[in-house]
Amino acid sequence: MLEIKNLHVKLEEEDKQILKGVDLTVEAGKVHAIMGPNGSGKSTLSYVLSGRGGYEVTDGTATLEGEDILEMDPEERAAAGMFLAFQYPVEIPGVGNMTFLRTAMNAQRKARGQDEINAADFLKLVRAKAKELQIDADMLKRPVNVGFSGGEKKRNEILQMAMLEPKMCILDETDSGLDVDAMKLVAQGVNALRDENRAFLVITHYQRLLDHIEPDVVHIMSDGRIIKTGGPELALEVERNGYADLLAETA
Amino acid sequence: MALAKPKQDATDARLADLSLPTDTGWSLGARQEAVGRLKQMGLPQPRDEYWRFTSPRDFNAVAPVAAAPMDVSDETPLYADRDTLKIVFVDGVFNADASDALALEGVEIARLADAGQADIHWARELYGHLEARGQNPVERPLTALNTAFASDGVLLRVTGRVSRPVQIVYDHRDAGSDAILHHVVQLTEGAELTLLESGPVAARFNTVLEADIADGATLHHVRTQGRNHDRRAATASFARLGANATFKSFTLTANGALTRNEHVVEFLGDDSVAHVAGAAIGDAKTDPMHHDDTVFVTHDALRCESRQVFKKVLKNGAVGVFQGKILVKKDAQKTDGYQISQSLLLDDDSQFLAKPELEIYADDVVCSHGSTTGAIDEDALFYLRSRGVPKARAEDLLVLSFLAETLEEIDDKDIASEIAERLDAWLARHAG
Ligand SMILES: Nc1ncnc2c1ncn2[C@@H]1O[C@H](COP(=O)(O)OP(=O)(O)O)[C@@H](O)[C@H]1O
Ligand SMILES: [Mg+2]
Secondary structure: OEEEEEEEEEEOOOOOEEEEEEEEEEOOOOEEEEEOOOOOOHHHHHHHHHOOOOEEEEEEEEEEOOEEOOOOOHHHHHHHOEEEEOOOOOOEEEEEHHHHHHHHHHHHHHHOOOOOOOHHHHHHHHHHHHHHOOOOHHHHHOEEOOOOOHHHHHHHHHHHHHHHOOOEEEEEOOOOOOOHHHHHHHHHHHHHHOOOOOEEEEEOOOOHHHHHOOOOEEEEEEOOEEEEEEOHHHHHHHHHHOOHHHHHHHO | OOOOHHHHHHHHHHHHHOOOOOOOHHHHHHHHHHHHHHHHHOOOOOOOHHHOOOOOHHHHOOOOOOOOOOOOOOOOOOOOOOOOEEEEEEOOEEOOOOOOOOOEOOEEEEEHHHOOOOOOHHHHHHOOHHHHHOOOOOOOHHHHHHHHHOOEOEEEEEOOEOOOOEEEEEEOOOOOOEEEEEEEEEEOOOOEEEEEEEOOOOOEEEEEEEEEEOOOOEEEEEEEOOOOOOOEEEEEEEEEEOOOOEEEEEEEEEOOOEEEEEEEEEEOOOOOEEEEEEEEEEEOOOOOOEEEEEEEEEEOOOOOEEEEEEEEEEEOOOEEEEEEEEEEOOOOOOOEEEEEEEEEEOOOOOEEEEEEEEEEOOOOOEEEEEEEEEOOOHHHHHHHHHOOOOHHHHHHHHHHHHHHHHHOOOOOHHHHHHHHHHHHHHHHHOOO
């Protein structure tokens, strides 16, 4: 599904190399996790894959289902099936959550040559999905993320994911700032979307989210590289011993 | 004191060209006094402090600059689905055929042009009165000119809570038209009215609205100034509030070569609320766009709340101006005054000039003001695009997001959403 080869990324504005050769392949139907200390480049990887400005790819490739995504605009990547659940979802006053969702959904459909979803079908769909995530009607009506608590913002990200049905879902620290109940809800939302045609890349700092979203593969990232890859047991090792041992081992 | 020569010359030239309407009836006294005020103040000059950011030249000139009327048949008229009492002016001239009968329960309706036919007591007391009060502490000579020479206007005395809005529709057809209109609204105790104004009045227009809002009364005022590119507009509203009164005024301006919208609000009774808001969008790609909001709020009573919310979206070299003042007099304790003026510059050629002012003599008040100039927020833009919204559409949504706070000042949500649709359509026409 997602294939990243030797990806080197620096900041556009300054001479700072952040990703220093990332190799990563996520197969359809799988959940991969990336763990790693703060500042190791996890968010940068997610941004570069989804097309945020400010970064320069100096070497390497990234493809989604064989298609080079690095040259695409963010909206083209979205239409191609890429989705990023933001670590810090953005507040957009004055734009209703529903309007936003519908605009996004129809824009993607249009880009793929599909018909727009009609208002009634959309409403039915969004209500059903929102209910599963315990997002009430009021939250749907409110401006995008405005006045939402940390947990509400993250649930809203998952709602968008559920509505847009992307192929490749990247979750950046979706667990941060969530209490246990909220985390379970989010994990349920993610698990409900797991299927053989969809892949996940779950970025997290802690192991606890992975208790609820069980990964197939765990990668450890440090200083812009994947330094170790293993099964779910790798996450448990991090939980027990922290990153220090791992870092020392590969230094 | 004698006027400086350029001021004197500009004033003399204009006065020589203007004459009072023939059948002024009860309004004659007020008009003559206004001529006196105008002679004393003289027309504004670019050197005047209050006109530092906006040149008054085209407002002063004897002849208006020609402005081609705009074909707006691509849009359905505003409020088409709503039951309103419609009063239509074409190039500033009342059009009876297009207007509804001037009768509405709870409102006495008359026209200034009919002043010669019957004495209207309440209008005689009010006409030019709030304008004259509003000359202090800042002179507004164009409004005195308006009182003196207005050819017509709508006079409304509201005695009930009226649910059907009065809608004044302006239609601009003549490229050389020059209109001076003066409306007066008096709301008696506990009365309520929604006054809608839409469309450009003429190639050049000078309009004044005097609103006297008695205890417990409410005036909702929603105005759209039309999409015409070349028109030049100097408008002023003067609102005086009694106790427990409410005044809510919103203006949408799209384009316009030159617009100066002044608002003067005075709180005389306790516990009243006045909100004045404006959303302006301008694209100076093909024609210049200069938009000026100038607001003066005087608190002279206890526990009153004032809000000024003005936002401008400027593109391709458009210029935005905001001058806003909150004056809190010595005894106006517990005043709550708020003022925000913001611009969203869509390129490096556009500019925003702001002069926010607070002048506070009471010691127990909460007043705040802020002014910002910014560009489209890149994080928000990326967020929208990452969900599949194309860049141009995402920018439009962020423009609407930026203006949303002004639209919230419209209490009637249906009206607010109609205005939002107009904004959206404007953005679609000015894409790229
Ligand atoms: N726009 C930026 N400007 C400056 N430094 C940045 C920027 N984006 C990322 N960095 C730096 O790159 C490194 C990786 O950051 P990030 O990708 O956010 O790491 P993580 O998500 O793993 O905590 C950090 O040292 C961070 O300070
Ligand atoms: Mg991060």
